[in-house]
Amino acid sequence: MFISAIIVAAGKGRRMGTKLNKVFLKLNGKPVLYYTLNVFEKLLELNEIVLVVSNEDIDYCRREIVDKYNFKKVRRIVAGGMERQESVFNGLKAVDSRCDIVMIHDGARPFIDKTTLKKGIEESKLHSAVGIAVPVKDTIKVVDDDNFVVSTPDRTNLMAIQTPQIFEYRLIYEAHLKAMEDGFLGTDDTVLVERLGHKVKLVEGSYRNIKITTPEDLIISEAFLKTIYQ
Ligand SMILES: Nc1ccn([C@@H]2O[C@H](COP(=O)(O)OP(=O)(O)OP(=O)(O)O)[C@@H](O)[C@H]2O)c(=O)n1
């Protein structure tokens, strides 16, 4: 079985508010993207990594991350698009032709762990679309455009979706193609498969698998790193 990973890191990081893209910001001296790639590089089950970055970051990324830290599984570095969905689709077009299963992961989620990845792969052999998720901890409110509460859904059945999201390659490729044809834009990849009427299985992951998005996430990340490397 040939397993590929697509790591998307072609966003602008606007909510972080830094000049340097958040995936290149340093945590304990190393870029965020280093930590993300490192977990996938060490995953024995994985055959290759396709890294998706902004066109202008391709050379920098190859030199300062892939070559510098000797990430041998990164077989291709390709340019992303304006939206995350487009970046993923570019990655899907660049994987090895033998790809059976593809893991799609945000470069901005460096605290993904090997156990969750393995669990996700095993589940994807039973269900062809799998997402890593955690039960929501807060009470969620549905609001109208003026922030008046419309309803309070029962939290028992609410999960917050993360990445990786793991798919049978042909299924996710078809789902992306259909979304593009329909002009549908989703904020994750499982929704594209849901649109096809296909079942998606969620596997419980870890609250540590945060997506570094706003400045306070960097403080949390430094604290996580201390528990991992000290
Ligand atoms: N056009 C895009 C947009 C996002 N991403 C990637 O998708 C992941 C999740 O996106 P998000 O956290 O929203 O990142 P940004 O788009 O960079 O952040 P912002 O929305 O604050 O600008 C990140 O690893 C990001 O680099 C991407 O590859 N291509």
Ligand SMILES: C[C@](O)(CO)[C@H](O)COP(=O)(O)O
């Ligand atoms: C795919 C994702 O990580 C799921 O949580 C997320 O939707 C992508 O980030 P964004 O901030 O919604 O672009």
